[in-house]
Structures are given as C-alpha cells and as structure tokens.
Amino acid sequence: xxxxxxxxxxxxxxxxxxxxxxxxxxxxxxxxxxxxxxxxxxxxxxxxxxxxxxxxxxxxxxxxxxxxxxxxxxxxxxxxxxxxxxxxxxxxxxxxxxxxxxxxxxxxxxxxxxxxxxxxxxxxxxxxxxxxxxxxxxxxxxxxxxxxxxxxxxxxxxxxxxxxxxxxxxxxxxxxxxxxxxxxxxxxxxxxxxxxxxxxxxxxxxxxxxxxxxxxxxxxxxxxxxx
Amino acid sequence: xxxxxxxxxxxxxxxxxxxxxxxxxxxxxxxxxxxxxxxxxxxxxxxxxxxxxxxxxxxxxxxxxxxxxxxxxxxxxxxxxxxxxxxxxxxxxxxxxxxxxxxxxxxxxxxxxxxxxxxxxxxxxxxxxxxxxxxxxxxxxxxxxxxxxxxxxxxxxxxxxxxxxxxxxxxxxxxxxxxxxxxxxxxxxxxxxxxxxxxxxxxxxxxxxxxxxxxxxxxxxxxxxxxxxxxxxxxxxxxxxxxxxxxxxxxxxxxxxxxxxxxxxx
Numbered sequence: 001x002x003x004x005x006x007x008x009x010x011x012x013x014x015x016x017x018x019x020x021x022x023x024x025x026x027x028x029x030x031x032x033x034x035x036x037x038x039x040x041x042x043x044x045x046x047x048x049x050x051x052x053x054x055x056x057x058x059x060x061x062x063x064x065x066x067x068x069x070x071x072x073x074x075x076x077x078x079x080x081x082x083x084x085x086x087x088x089x090x091x092x093x094x095x096x097x098x099x100x101x102x103x104x105x106x107x108x109x110x111x112x113x114x115x116x117x118x119x120x121x122x123x124x125x126x127x128x129x130x131x132x133x134x135x136x137x138x139x140x141x142x143x144x145x146x147x148x149x150x151x152x153x154x155x156x157x158x159x160x161x162x163x164x165x166x167x168x169x170x171x172x173x174x175x176x177x178x179x180x181x182x183x184x185x186x187x188x189x190x191x192x193x194x195x196x197x198x199x200x201x202x203x204x205x206x207x208x209x210x211x212x213x214x215x216x217x218x219x220x221x222x223x224x225x226x227x
Numbered sequence: 228x229x230x231x232x233x234x235x236x237x238x239x240x241x242x243x244x245x246x247x248x249x250x251x252x253x254x255x256x257x258x259x260x261x262x263x264x265x266x267x268x269x270x271x272x273x274x275x276x277x278x279x280x281x282x283x284x285x286x287x288x289x290x291x292x293x294x295x296x297x298x299x300x301x302x303x304x305x306x307x308x309x310x311x312x313x314x315x316x317x318x319x320x321x322x323x324x325x326x327x328x329x330x331x332x333x334x335x336x337x338x339x340x341x342x343x344x345x346x347x348x349x350x351x352x353x354x355x356x357x358x359x360x361x362x363x364x365x366x367x368x369x370x371x372x373x374x375x376x377x378x379x380x381x382x383x384x385x386x387x388x389x390x391x392x393x394x395x396x397x398x399x400x401x402x403x404x405x406x407x408x409x410x411x412x413x414x415x416x417x418x419x420x421x422x423x424x425x426x427x428x429x430x431x432x433x434x435x436x437x438x439x440x441x442x443x444x445x446x447x448x449x450x451x452x453x454x455x456x457x458x459x460x461x462x463x464x465x466x467x468x469x470x471x472x473x474x475x476x477x478x479x480x481x482x483x484x485x486x487x488x489x490x491x492x493x
Contacts, residue, residue, distance in 0.1 A: 129423065131385030132378050149381050149421060150374075167421075 005031050014047030014077060021053030025061055029068060036072050044073040045177050049080060049098075056085035059092050066093060070139075073157070073175055077119065123158055130154070130168065139175075150190055156180075169193075178216045183226060187212040197221045228261070230341040232334045233465070234363035235398075238379030240350030242371045243400040243430075246440055248347040249277040250447040250455070254462030256311035257447075260342040263302065263312040265333070267359040268349035269324055272316035278305065279443020280313055289317035289324045291333060298336055322354040327361030334362035343465070352386060360387065366395035367427060372402050372413040377421055384424060396427040398461060403432045404475045428461035430454050431475055 005023050009016045019028050036043055048069055057065075066076045079090035080098045090097045096119055123141030132151025136142055141158035152168035154160050157175040159182070166184035171193040173180025178195040186209045188201045194214065199221040211226035235248045245268070252264045266274035269289065275281045283303050286296035291314070298314075305311035314333075317324065334344055348359030360366065366387055370380040380397070387393035399415055406412035415429055433454035439446035447455040447462075453473075460470045 131388075132381040133385055147423070151378050151382060 006035070008035060008043075011049065014049065015043065015074070016049045016051065018051040019053070019055070021055040025055075025057075029065060032065075033068055033072075036069075036074070040072060041176075045175060046074050047077040048074050049078040050076060051080040052083070052086055054082045056083040057081070057089055058085065059089040062086070062089040062095075063093055066095070075121070121158060123156070129164070132168075148184075148189075159183075172214075173216075180215075182214040183211065185209075185211050187214065187223060192221060192223075194221055228339060228342060230261075230263075230334075230338045230344045231364045232338075232344045232346060232362045233365045233367060234346040234348055234359050235367045235369060236348035236356060236359060236383060237350065237369045237376070238352060238356075238383040239370070239376045242369050242376050244350070244369050245274050245277055245347050246436060246445075247367070247369050247398055247400065247430075247458070248345050249274060249440070250445045250458035251462050251465070252278070252311055252313075252345050253305075253308065253445045254447045254459045255343050255345075255465065256305065256308035257459070258462060258466060259310075260466065261310040261340065262343045262345065263314065263337055263341050265314045265330075265344065265346045266316035267325070267330070267346050267355060269316045269355065270318065270321045271349065272318050274347050275303070275313060275315045276443060277440045277445060278313055280305065280315075281443070284315050287315045287317040288333070289320050292325050292329045298333065322349065322358065325358050327357050330358050331362045352382065356383075356386075360390065360392055363392055366392055367398055368395045368422075368424070369398045369400050370418065370422075371400055372407070372415075372418060374413070377413065377418055381422055384422060394424040396425050397422060398428050398430065399426060400430045401432045402429055402475065426472070427464055428457055429472060429475065430457040430461075431473075 005020045005028055007018045017032065062079065069076050076095050078096045078098055079086065081087055082099055087097045096115060121140060123143060124136065124138045126136060126142065126144045127146065129146035130136065130144060130148045130152035132149055135153045138156045140156065142154050142156040142160045144162045144164065147164040148154060148162050148166045148168040150167045154170045155174045156172055157177065159180050160170050160172045162184040165186040166189050168189060169191045170182055170189055172182045173195040176195050180194050182192060182194065192199050192214055194216050197216050197220060212223050213226045214221055214223045235244050237244050248264055252262050255262045264274060265288065266272050275284055280303050286301035288301065290296040291298055291301050301314050302312040303315065337344055346359045346362065349355035368380050368383055370376045384394050387395055399418055403412055407414045415426060419426060431453045433446065433452055435449055435452040436446045436454050439449060446452045447458040449455050457473055460473060463470045
C-alpha cells in the first residue's frame with residue numbers, strides 16, 4: 001500500500017511529501033524515487049517540503065534524500081519533523097525546519113513563527129568578462145560581473161544577471177522555469193531564451209543604454225527598463 | 228642581450244598577420260634592432276614571399292626540429308638589413324611537425340643573440356596557434372574593423388587569458404576612415420569597446436601594401452605609405468618609445484580645424 005509509505009501533495013508553493021515514520025527508510029526512498037520518476041516533468045522545479053513525522057533521520061540519510069530530489073530537479077526547501085535528530089540534520093544541511101505539531105494544512109498560516117533567515121537559492125558568480133567561445137552552465141543562477149561578449153553563452157536553470165554589457169547568447173530557466181529573468185546593465189544579447197521562449201535583440205543601433213530586465217509574460221519574452 | 232618573443236596572431240585568416248610581422252621586422256631592423264622572424268604557418272608559408280626571400284630558402288623550421296639542419300643554417304639573412312633574419316616554415320608538412328616545446332626551445336636558443344623574435348602565427352585556434360603562442364612574452368592581436376574579425380580576436384584573447392598570455396595588445400589593420408565616418412565600418416572605439424584591450428596601433432587601408440608584399444619589399448620601406456608609417460610607429464612603440472596614434476583624418480582645411488576647436492561638427 002504505497003500511500004501508507006508516502007504521499008505527495010501539491011501545496012501553495014510546491015510539494016508536500018509525507019513519509020511514513022515507521023517504514024524502512026530504504027523502502028521509502030526507493031518508492032519515492034519511483035513515484036517522482038512517474039511524473040518527472042510534472043514535478044520538476046518544485047520546492048519540496050518533506051514531513052518525516054517522528055522519525056529520527058541522520059544527516060547522511062537526509063543528505064541522500066536531498067540529492068535524490070535534486071537529481072530530479074526538485075529542491076528540498078523545508079523539513080518537518082518532531083525528532084530533534086532530524087531537525088539537527090536539516091539544520092546541518094542548511095535546510096529550513098518546522099515541527100509537525102503545526103499540521104501540514106497550516107503551512108501557510110499567518111500564525112506561524114516567521115523565520116527571519118532568507119533561504120535564497122544557489123548559483124555561480126563569474127567575476128570577469130566572458131569572451132567569445134566561453135560557456136557557463138549552471139543548475140542555479142548565473143551572475144557575471146563583467147561583459148558577456150558576442151559568441152559567449154550562458155545556460156542557467158535559474159536567473160541570469162549581467163553587471164555589464166550583455167551581447168552573447170543567454171538561456172535562463174533552461175530546465176523549464178518560465179519565471180526566470182535575465183537582467184543586464186546594457187541589454188543587447190545576440191539571442192535571449194527563457195525556458196522554451198526565444199528572442200533576438202532589435203537591430204536598432206541608436207538605442208539608449210540602460211539597465212533592463214527580460215521575463216516571460218503572456219507567453220512571450222518582454223524586455224523593460226529595470227527599476 | 229635577451230630577446231623578447233612577440234607572437235603576432237589573429238584567429239581569423241587574411242587580416243594581415245604576415246604583412247604585420249614582415250613590416251614590424253623591417254621597421255625594428257631599421258631602428259638598429261637585431262630581429263629574427265619565425266614563420267609558424269607550416270604548410271602555408273608566405274612570410275618569405277612578403278620578405279622577398281623565397282628563393283633563398285634551403286632549410287626550414289621542420290628541418291631544424293627533425294635535425295636535418297642546424298638552427299643557423301635555416302636562418303636567412305635579409306638582403307638589406309644584416310641584423311634581420313627569417314626562419315621559414317615548411318611548405319610540405321603540417322602543423323603537427325612542430326610541437327609547442329620545439330618552439331620554446333628554438334626561441335630560447337635565439338634569445339641570447341637578438342633583441343626581438345617575431346613569431347608569425349597561422350590563422351585558427353588549433354595546434355599551429357598553440358605552437359606560435361607557446362614561446363611568447365608578448366602577443367599582438369591583429370584584427371580588421373569588421374565584426375567577424377573582432378569576434379575571432381575576442382576568442383583569441385580569451386584563449387590567451389586561459390594560458391596566462393593575455394590579454395595582449397591590439398593592432399587594428401586596414402581601417403578606412405571615410406567608411407567609419409559614413410558609419411559603414413567599425414571605428415577604433417567600437418572595436419576596443421568589445422575587446423577591452425590596449426591598442427598598440429591603427430594601420431590605415433593603403434593600396435601600396437599589396438604591390439609591396441608581392442614584390443617582397445615590405446611597405447614600411449616606402450616613406451610615402453601611410454600604412455608604412457603606421458607600422459614604423461608600432462615598431463617604435465614596441466621598443467618602448469611613446470608615439471601618439473597617427474591622425475588618420477586627412478585634408479582637413481584650416482577652417483575646418485578652427486570650427487572643430489569651437490566644437491562644431493563638420
């Protein structure tokens with residue numbers, strides 16, 4: 001009875017995965033992987049809250065669970081548990097925690113204690129100009145402190161921020177995230193892609209140089225002044 | 228005497244690497260420097276033609292590497308300048324006949340006797356380019372004011388930075404000031420805006436260059452050639468002299484200059 005072992009539910013800002021507190025851990029993770037793989041494309045990109053109930057989960061088990069999720073493009077955002085062992089493991093892995101005494105349904109309740117710590121998301125920082133022929137790949141965001149010259153390429157699952165002239169090719173949200181954005185101080189990319197959308201810069205040479213942001217709206221890429 | 232090894236490269240073909248190498252060689256020799264030019268474009272040699280030394284070739288760089296000739300035997304002395312030599316490329320082999328280590332060794336043997344060793348790189352970013360760059364103390368990147376040449380130069384600068392030889396200095400070759408004014412050609416500012424490296428010199432387009440190269444008399448020997456003067460200026464800058472960039476605007480009337488002083492556009 002798989003539902004006794006685990007359940008996957010959609011919640012406001014992602015997925016809530018509840019795991020049996022008593023079943024064997026190996027069995028649970030195996031079943032979880034199988035269930036996620038069934039609908040891999042549907043789940044991809046989601047933020048996951050994992051509820052393990054009273055089970056004490058050591059750090060290495062939680063870390064392998066986190067990796068299991070990340071391999072499927074899911075990020076482990078919150079761990080819910082009543083076990084201090086589990087909570088300590090999550091803290092050690094830099095994952096936010098909640099106790100289960102607040103039921104899953106209460107997750108977005110205003111009465112919940114507000115954690116002042118911003119979790120943020122990870123990425124890479126490139127502190128130089130990317131010249132023609134250079135490529136940057138990242139499962140997170142990419143920040144370039146320098147220019148991105150024509151012939152250079154950036155592919156990121158998250159956002160792309162260029163503190164300089166963007167003239168190369170960039171692909172934000174490369175794993176399908178249409179909420180990804182591209183920002184640059186001088187936005188004239190050779191080609192700009194966000195998730196499955198694609199556009200080129202207008203060939204107007206007399207444009208004003210100003211910081212701009214590109215994002216997807218109504219199924220097309222729009223570029224507007226930043227700020 | 229410890230020579231500086233200067234490699235002249237570009238990425239794109241046909242932008243004037245060999246012409247630049249030959250002219251800088253001659254110009255440095257005229258400044259009483261001891262200079263040896265090495266043609267690293269094995270299989271497509273032509274520096275010897277531009278230098279007017281084609282008919283004197285007996286041994287080439289591959290003969291040196293493979294032990295058929297001593298270094299000295301392959302060095303061809305220039306007709307006019309006794310302190311200017313050329314080591315020609317082989318025409319029959321390909322780039323793999325020489326390794327980057329071979330180039331470093333050859334240059335190290337020459338360093339004691341010369342002021343400057345100029346290495347003429349082949350086009351491209353493969354073995355031939357790596358051979359040419361391996362011994363370099365300085366790299367000069369030749370480009371033309373057109374988008375494709377600048378793109379390749381940018382790639383080359385990136386590769387040079389990756390092997391700690393970068394970023395190099397730029398020679399902007401074949402600039403036509405009239406076309407720049409009409410907005411039909413990239414200006415020096417457009418080029419440096421993208422490449423962001425120092426400009427060592429700007430060489431104007433000059434019809435005297437092609438016949439000079441065909442005749443084996445580098446154009447810098449022609450005092451009437453603007454390109455020739457530009458190459459001489461670059462050679463002087465290489466020796467450390469401060470020479471301002473040439474004023475490429477020609478035939479400006481006195482009144483136009485006055486008008487400019489007052490900030491009017493003309």
